[in-house]
Amino acid sequence: MPQPYKRSRSLRRVYVKVPGGKTKLHYRKRKPGKAKCGSCGAILKGTLRERPNKMSNLPKTKKRPERPYGGNLCSKCMRILIVKRARSL
Amino acid sequence: MIEIGRLCVKTAGRDAGLKCVIVDILDNKFVLIDGETRRRKCNILHLEPLKDVIKVKKNASHEDIRKEFEKLGLKAMDTKPKQKTERPVKQNKRELKEEPKKKKADAKKPAKREKETESGIEEKIGALEEKKKPKKSAKNAKQEKK
Numbered sequence: 001m002p003q004p005y006k007r008s009r010s011l012r013r014v015y016v017k018v019p020g021g022k023t024k025l026h027y028r029k030r031k032p033g034k035a036k037c038g039s040c041g042a043i044l045k046g047t048l049r050e051r052p053n054k055m056s057n058l059p060k061t062k063k064r065p066e067r068p069y070g071g072n073l074c075s076k077c078m079r080i081l082i083v084k085r086a087r088s089l
Numbered sequence: 090m091i092e093i094g095r096l097c098v099k100t101a102g103r104d105a106g107l108k109c110v111i112v113d114i115l116d117n118k119f120v121l122i123d124g125e126t127r128r129r130k131c132n133i134l135h136l137e138p139l140k141d142v143i144k145v146k147k148n149a150s151h152e153d154i155r156k157e158f159e160k161l162g163l164k165a166m167d168t169k170p171k172q173k174t175e176r177p178v179k180q181n182k183r184e185l186k187e188e189p190k191k192k193k194a195d196a197k198k199p200a201k202r203e204k205e206t207e208s209g210i211e212e213k214i215g216a217l218e219e220k221k222k223p224k225k226s227a228k229n230a231k232q233e234k235k
Contacts (some may be wrong), residue, residue, distance in 0.1 A: 068106050075101070082106050085138040086098040 037074040
């Protein structure tokens, strides 16, 4: 009987080709959920979905769009916010 | 609303939220902007015009606009020209690989032994001879006693 953690689906299954030439089943941790807009909840584009160990080794520019509120708000919500501010000036 | 000298706020892209001035009108869709943003071509739809209008000539230089912005208490973007740097010379991969090997070979070399003195050699010979001497067994000891 396989170990209990291998029986559940909390870990994802990845087929890996090992150096011996065989394909083996490896168990890896699941990726985090997709980043969402802080105001409307839409899925953000241009954001990565990786585990922290990989994210820490990547440059900032690869992780979120390079505009104000990039990675927190979607482009539509950001524009609404900026226009609202500009009109209040 | 869209005219030369009109202050605007950019609402899209990397310069979003920054103030700029329309310097030139290129066609019915695009204008040339400068100010807190980079000096660049911009779609009218990506600008939010403000109430103020500055006296600026058509195609005014970046320095003129900087002076006008300073009067308003704003700071125009300063782009530093890139300094010329020498291109790095590419090294052959083989040469790079060979260098660390040499270092390894040097590290493995055992440290030179100190020169053995004559007294040291004599001590070693004495110790070897003692080892070679057969130990007296229990039977031999009894026979000697008799």
